[in-house]
Amino acid sequence: MPTAAGGHASTAGSYTTSTAFLEALAEAGVSYVFANLGSDHPGFIEAFAQARAQGREEEFPRLIICPHETVALSAAHAYASVSRQPQAVLVHVGDGTQNLGGEVNNAMRGHAPVLIFAGASPYTLEGELPGGRNEFIHWLQDARDQRGILRGFVKYDNEIRTGRNVKQLVHRALQIARSDPPGPVYLVGPREVMEEPLEPYAVDPAQFRPVEPAALTAETTAEIATALAHARHPLIVTSYLGRNPDAVPVLAELAELLAIGVVESAAFCVNFPGDHPLHCGYQFTTTEQNPVLAEADVILVVDSHVPWIPATNRPAPGAAIYVIDIDPLKPTMPMWQIAARRFAVADSKVALAQIARLVRDENLAEAQVVETRRAEIAAANEDRRAALDALERPEAGVITPRYLTGCLRELLAGTDSLVLTETITNYQIVAEHLRPATPGCYLGSGGGSLGWAGGGAVGAKLASSAERTVVSLVGDGSYLFGVPASAQWVARRYHAPSLTVIYDNRGWAAPKFSTLRVHGHGAAAAADDFHVSFDPEADLPGIAAAAGGAYAATVADPDELPGVLQDALAVVRGGRSAVISAQLPPV
Numbered sequence: 001m002p003t004a005a006g007g008h009a010s011t012a013g014s015y016t017t018s019t020a021f022l023e024a025l026a027e028a029g030v031s032y033v034f035a036n037l038g039s040d041h042p043g044f045i046e047a048f049a050q051a052r053a054q055g056r057e058e059e060f061p062r063l064i065i066c067p068h069e070t071v072a073l074s075a076a077h078a079y080a081s082v083s084r085q086p087q088a089v090l091v092h093v094g095d096g097t098q099n100l101g102g103e104v105n106n107a108m109r110g111h112a113p114v115l116i117f118a119g120a121s122p123y124t125l126e127g128e129l130p131g132g133r134n135e136f137i138h139w140l141q142d143a144r145d146q147r148g149i150l151r152g153f154v155k156y157d158n159e160i161r162t163g164r165n166v167k168q169l170v171h172r173a174l175q176i177a178r179s180d181p182p183g184p185v186y187l188v189g190p191r192e193v194m195e196e197p198l199e200p201y202a203v204d205p206a207q208f209r210p211v212e213p214a215a216l217t218a219e220t221t222a223e224i225a226t227a228l229a230h231a232r233h234p235l236i237v238t239s240y241l242g243r244n245p246d247a248v249p250v251l252a253e254l255a256e257l258l259a260i261g262v263v264e265s266a267a268f269c270v271n272f273p274g275d276h277p278l279h280c281g282y283q284f285t286t287t288e289q290n291p292v293l294a295e296a297d298v299i300l301v302v303d304s305h306v307p308w309i310p311a312t313n314r315p316a317p318g319a320a321i322y323v324i325d326i327d328p329l330k331p332t333m334p335m336w337q338i339a340a341r342r343f344a345v346a347d348s349k350v351a352l353a354q355i356a357r358l359v360r361d362e363n364l365a366e367a368q369v370v371e372t373r374r375a376e377i378a379a380a381n382e383d384r385r386a387a388l389d390a391l392e393r394p395e396a397g398v399i400t401p402r403y404l405t406g407c408l409r410e411l412l413a414g415t416d417s418l419v420l421t422e423t424i425t426n427y428q429i430v431a432e433h434l435r436p437a438t439p440g441c442y443l444g445s446g447g448g449s450l451g452w453a454g455g456g457a458v459g460a461k462l463a464s465s466a467e468r469t470v471v472s473l474v475g476d477g478s479y480l481f482g483v484p485a486s487a488q489w490v491a492r493r494y495h496a497p498s499l500t501v502i503y504d505n506r507g508w509a510a511p512k513f514s515t516l517r518v519h520g521h522g523a524a525a526a527a528d529d530f531h532v533s534f535d536p537e538a539d540l541p542g543i544a545a546a547a548g549g550a551y552a553a554t555v556a557d558p559d560e561l562p563g564v565l566q567d568a569l570a571v572v573r574g575g576r577s578a579v580i581s582a583q584l585p586p587v
């Protein structure tokens with residue numbers, strides 16, 4: 001019964017839509033709800049409290065309170081990417097939804113299966129239903145098209161209209177989120193609906209499994225296998241095959257079978273071991289033609305949003321291109337096209353195993369050709385890596401991004417670590433010098449909205465074993481976008497420590513470089529007037545110390561850098577976060 005004040009009489013032991021919603025999340029394998037609470041969530045708060053009072057807490061996902069929505073979604077995204085299990089985010093009506101901001105696009109591009117729930121303003125005004133309007137804010141938070149806020153960035157959105165089938169709706173949303181290509185989904189529920197009393201009920205989660213991985217047809221398998229086997233300079237380009245770490249050895253098997261070089265393009269995971277003799281390097285925003293790409297006569301693009309940037313770096317006009325992707329048409333990108341002979345929807349692990357099997361069964365490899373090519377590619381890659389290593393030497397008194405990354409590679413060698421990268425204009429340098437080799441040990445947002453690594457480190461650590469060290473490499477701008485006060489507080493509160501190393505060039509290099517690429521000889525270039533400097537600089541590690549009790553240090557001397565990094569790593573292993581600002585030449 002609603003009371004005169006609009007509140008409920010005691011409902012100890014009540015079962016509402018909110019209770020069923022949380023049960024459904026747990027049934028679907030969601031371990032955590034990353035939440036920012038509001039007036040739309042009394043049903044959830046009550047359900048959690050009742051569960052705790054009754055000793056049934058374990059039956060619900062664990063609640064992680066995040067004082068900013070950016071942190072909540074990026075943590076859920078990273079957790080889902082590492083664990084390969086869907087996660088949930090709870091935010092406050094349209095306002096909290098808007099605060100998710102660009103992290104929704106990151107989750108979409110990064111293929112993170114995350115269910116986002118937001119309450120909706122109550123729709124009854126005069127006490128007609130439990131949960132109806134009883135706070136002034138219920139008028140002010142009402143939104144005309146709340147689902148429209150996210151519709152361009154999620155795979156599915158819907159409104160919970162009754163508790164009677166809320167479990168089916170949650171399972172359906174998660175089935176869509178988990179099916180290829182995985183991505184975020186959005187449910188909203190007005191307060192009256194989330195307060196609706198229900199009879200406890202169950203659904204069978206096995207009826208909502210994600211769609212099975214797709215395979216190539218026999219014809220397409222044969223065409224691609226034959227083309228690769230007969231090519232003089234075959235090449236594989238990939239960006240996100242390694243989101244499934246089990247696909248990496250399958251790619252390695254095919255590459256080794258035919259001595260095919262592999263280029264990782266705009267990659268935010270380990271697709272191919274960075275130290276493999278057939279690894280032909282990384283591409284991000286390339287300003288020059290990659291000779292390996294230009295030389296290739298047959299190119300297999302596997303799981304890639306951006307295999308190359310045609311304005312600056314493209315295959316030869318006659319190259320035969322094949323695309324295998326969980327999402328080969330990219331309908332979420334209004335403009336996307338490459339001149340491929342075939343586009344196939346398939347799971348890369350399944351498809352590459354099919355191709356490799358056919359190459360072996362039909363004896364398609366010409367041993368001598370393959371061995372000669374293997375030796376040539378390995379020699380070229382050895383030279384390329386040696387040239388990169390030579391560039392790591394510290395310049396007099398200056399920490400360069402290459403030196404910093406070389407120090408980090410040595411620091412982390414032989415350790416069980418997971419590196420998150422949000423290093424923007426240093427993406428390429430970080431990949432080239434870190435050369436991450438272990439599948440699943442390297443992760444980026446997959447998108448372009450900055451601030452992911454702050455919450456991402458929390459989610460990645462929660463999804464990792466106690467022994468694994470999470471290390472975030474971030475630009476100083478990206479660090480600030482990640483709401484570090486919020487992220488570091490969450491990390492301490494939920495015992496999820498990590499090491500953050502800031503590639504601190506005291507500003508935003510990216511918009512400056514973008515301007516130079518368009519107006520190389522313009523007024524901005526002539527006057528070095530780009531509006532990208534962070535002068536006077538904030539004490540970036542100090543923010544983490546204040547908000548999360550983190551160990552904080554700033555280092556400018558290249559000789560001191562290895563020692564500072566070692567100390568910070570030891571602190572993190574001891575259970576406390578550390579944030580290091582490595583002072584690079586200013587932007």
Ligand SMILES: Cc1ncc(C[n+]2csc(CCOP(=O)(O)OP(=O)(O)O)c2C)c(N)n1
Nearest residue numbers: 424425449450475476477478507508509510
């Ligand atoms: C949410 C969001 N706002 C703005 C941008 C535009 N943007 C792209 S890169 C960049 C600067 C990044 O600075 P930092 O992390 O320090 O890296 P740097 O460019 O210095 O390497 C900005 C503002 C963005 N990508 N995402």
Ligand SMILES: [Mg+2]
Nearest residue numbers: 475476507508
């Ligand atoms: Mg910067």
